[in-house]
Amino acid sequence: MPDISGFYSWIESNPLYFSIFLLWVLVWKGVALWKSARKGSVLWFVILMTVNTVxxxxxxxxxxLHKIDTSKQEAWVKSKLKFLKKK
Structure with a gap:
């Protein structure tokens, strides 16, 4: 298991930077989740909720991406998933 004590010490020595970073991530994630839920895109909601990309x-x-038609997005994802299953 990797040693993450250096990360914790960085957080303790830079609480302002960590707080700004955390606020940045939470705001963008919240807006993206809200837009995907309002649009009714379950696929994007699940992806945005589970994948952490800073x-x-x-x-x-x-x-x-929220401007693109949801049915086209879901059809594209399903086609890619079918392609992966064939391999």
Whole structure:
């Protein structure tokens, strides 16, 4: 198991930076989850809820992906999942 004591010591020595980072992540995740729920996109809601990308995926969803038709997104994901099953 990796030693994460260095990470904890960084948090203790830089609480302001950690708090800003945490607020940044929570705001973007909250907005992305809210938009996906309002649109009724269960697939994106689950992806955004479970995958942690330091807000990169959330920012992409809020700025670009939520504007795309949900049925097209889900059809694309299903086609990729079928492709992976064939391998």
């Amino acid at each position: 807000s990169i995926l959330e920012i992409l969803y809020v700025l670009v």
